[in-house]
Amino acid sequence: MWKHLTLIIAGSWKYSEPDPVYFEYAPHVMHQIYENDIEVLNNEEKLQKMQERVSMYTTEKAAVYCNGCEKGMRLGGGNPVHMIELCAENLVNVLL
Numbered sequence: 001m002w003k004h005l006t007l008i009i010a011g012s013w014k015y016s017e018p019d020p021v022y023f024e025y026a027p028h029v030m031h032q033i034y035e036n037d038i039e040v041l042n043n044e045e046k047l048q049k050m051q052e053r054v055s056m057y058t059t060e061k062a063a064v065y066c067n068g069c070e071k072g073m074r075l076g077g078g079n080p081v082h083m084i085e086l087c088a089e090n091l092v093n094v095l096l
Helices: 020-025 027-036 043-055 067-075 083-095
Strands: 005-007 061-064 080-082
Touching: 020 027, 043 067, 061 067, 061 083, 067 080, 080 083
Parallel strands: 005 061, 061 080
Antiparallel strands: none
């Protein structure tokens, strides 16, 4: 049923300031992520990055596993399907 999905690994979170609460929960890891992986961009630049990212996918839909990826894909004009949706749909089919 869910053939031809692409798995994406980076969403709009990568281009935004992280919520300060993450630094409280995991200060060492978050500082590493912030220094090495986060590239804070303005809204126009984020839109451009996410459009570029979405244009790389060769499928109509892409499976995502986090809300940041889902948000980024929607921002870029993509059609994300969250893994929870896939699991819940199958659970509903089993229960019915």
